[in-house]
Amino acid sequence: MPSIIFRYLAREMLQVMLAVTGVVLLIIMSGRFVNYLAQAASGTLNADFLFAIMGYRLPEFLVMIIPLGLFLGIILAYGRLYVENEMTIMGATGMSQGQLLRMTMLPALGVMLVVAVLSLFIAPKGIQQVEMLLTKQDSLTEFDTLVPGRFQALEGGSRVTYTEALSDDRQLMQKVFIASRINDNSSAAMSLVLAERGRISTTEEKGQRYLILNDGFRYDMTPGMGNVRVTEYETYGVRMEERTIKNEISREQALPTDVLMKSDDTRLIAELQWRLSLPLLVPIIVLLAVPLSRVNPRQGRFVKLLPGVLLYLFYLALLMFARSAVDDQRIPATIGVWWVHAIYLAIGLFLVSQETLQLKLGRSKANA
Secondary structure (H helix, E strand, O other), rough: OOOHHHHHHHHHHHHHHHHHHHHHHHHHHHHHHHHHHHHHOOOOOOHHHHHHHHHHHHHHHHHHHHHHHHHHHHHHHHHHHOOOOHHHHHHOEEEHHHHHHHHHHHHHHHHHHHHHHHHHHHHHHHHHHHHHHHHHHHHHOOOHHOOOOOOEEEHOOOOOEEEEEOOOOOOEEEEEEEEEOOOOOOOOOOOEEEEEEEEEEEEOOOEEEEEEEEEEEEEEOOOOOEEEEOOOOOOEEEEEEOOOOOOOOOOHOOOOHHHHOOOOOHHHHHHHHHHHHHHHHHHHHHHHHHHHOOOOOHHHHHHHHHHHHHHHHHHHHOOOOOOOHHOOOOOOOOOOOHHHHHHHHHHHHHHHHHHHHHHHHHHHEEEE
């Protein structure tokens, strides 16, 4: 009988966990994808890197989402069993609160192992690959991300570029249009450059790249004023500024775990403690979720969902605060983030003891 109950409880819990994890992952990935898609559309990110970056960052997202999915999976799955009186029947057959906790902890330890592998090994490798892509992206100029037939605002909107056609090697352009602000005392001054053809040229000494335009006109003007200076040219060079993309990843996140373990740098110690904290919080949230899942059938299984989510989010917020404090040396590395786990471990043990005490009192009254 215990093995049957264990398999039943594990299946119910893991099914809900996977469903919650999938939904939350879809929401987060969609938000990130829209952000990267906007950067690709504006020309600040090479569209060829878009799906690669999302794929490499997937383990980083999962390592944060899986514990939340487990926490909500326990509350929702067990809450349904309480509402439908299945937990009452299991208790009548002799299953204690301690047995329920042990049956829940066993599959949770498997989840903890998955989170540990993701946090300590797979996620850092994925971030390393993202760093390589972003480094490659930083070496590109605005014309490496130019899309033929589309006006693109570049350099923070100070330059708008258009080309009618672009060669496969992205070196030759046809029908080029460039509108940019002129850096002088008049903020409204601007220049328009038109050209029949354009090509990318790189200097041999410093490797600086230029856009060489042929057979065109340059118009210098101030909108609203009649004076326009027109310059006709056969060859005109535009210096390509090297650009940087906003990086959401710190250097510490990309380092392998074994490098962090050998370092005395507080920034690296904070990163190591963060990676260890993510799998460590899994058994602690089990201690929290099992008592929180107990509900009165008349209340419904969602009654403790909001308090549980707030408790979990506050847990993560405290961990992030402790990580930042260790990073800034406001908290000694020996104390680190462990005090947060100690607090929540104490809360979990308190909830379990209170739940056990209430069950014992209820059974005593029933027997009396």
